[in-house]
Amino acid sequence: MYKKYLALSAIAATASAADTSDHWAVIVAGSNQFYNYRHQSDTCHAFQIMKNNGIPEDQIIHLSYNDVAKSSENPFPNTLFNKPTAAGTPGIDNNLNCTVDYEGNTVTAENILAVLKGDEATAGGKVLKSTEKSKVFFYFADHGAPGILGTPTGEYLYADKLHEAIKYMHTNNMYKEMTMYIEACESGSIFQNILEDNIGVYAITATDATTSSWGTYCSPDDKVNGKSIGSCLGDLFSVNWMEDTDAADIKTESLQE
Numbered sequence: 001m002y003k004k005y006l007a008l009s010a011i012a013a014t015a016s017a018a019d020t021s022d023h024w025a026v027i028v029a030g031s032n033q034f035y036n037y038r039h040q041s042d043t044c045h046a047f048q049i050m051k052n053n054g055i056p057e058d059q060i061i062h063l064s065y066n067d068v069a070k071s072s073e074n075p076f077p078n079t080l081f082n083k084p085t086a087a088g089t090p091g092i093d094n095n096l097n098c099t100v101d102y103e104g105n106t107v108t109a110e111n112i113l114a115v116l117k118g119d120e121a122t123a124g125g126k127v128l129k130s131t132e133k134s135k136v137f138f139y140f141a142d143h144g145a146p147g148i149l150g151t152p153t154g155e156y157l158y159a160d161k162l163h164e165a166i167k168y169m170h171t172n173n174m175y176k177e178m179t180m181y182i183e184a185c186e187s188g189s190i191f192q193n194i195l196e197d198n199i200g201v202y203a204i205t206a207t208d209a210t211t212s213s214w215g216t217y218c219s220p221d222d223k224v225n226g227k228s229i230g231s232c233l234g235d236l237f238s239v240n241w242m243e244d245t246d247a248a249d250i251k252t253e254s255l256q257e
Helices: 034-052 109-117 159-171 236-247
Strands: 023-029 060-063 135-141 148-150 156-158 177-183 201-205
Touching (some): 034 060, 034 135, 034 236, 060 109, 109 156, 156 159
Parallel strands (some): 023 060, 023 135, 135 177
Antiparallel strands (some): 148 156
16 A cells, blocks of 8 residues: 655545535546446445535536446446445445536546646536645546556556646645545555655555555445345445545544544
């Protein structure tokens, strides 16, 4: 797992102060098809966490192919569950009121970078309009390999291009503090020996530069209300940070905690 620890007295970007009016979130599911259920379930859960903790919905930008909930393979149509429940206990539907701003073939590496850089002309939709006073949270869930992250269109988001976007944001005063969580195999390679210590970014990844990340709540633990979904419900790193966030007092819990 790759971490950048900064001398920030860091508190999570999602809830580091009571006033969340200048907090922003960019949330990306980088895959499609039902067997990748977990990525879109992860990002809708993350969307709910951001919204429930006071980030204005127009300051949450969600990119997802958005095909899993409505898939004919989904035993619970138009729903996404990130955690199993026993028979007789309905699950929490994270797809309920989960807004997607970029879907289908608009979920591209170019648009992800444009959203981060506030480049409305390129993205053609919602982008970050954060300032030097803002706290920005970036969360990405998908497959990866050394130096790359996947997108549902088949192209790659390269570590150097993501770093260029981060540097652009820093140079153009687009955040006070930025927190980045990456869920992907070999995701440590996205930041290792690349991300500087002095630009106000706290980055954490599901694994290091050479190791796979893992799904969780997979068969036979993929049951909601006792019924199997037929795919992993979440990713291990993502489920852990989100279940902790759901349970903890995130107004006082630090990133290192």
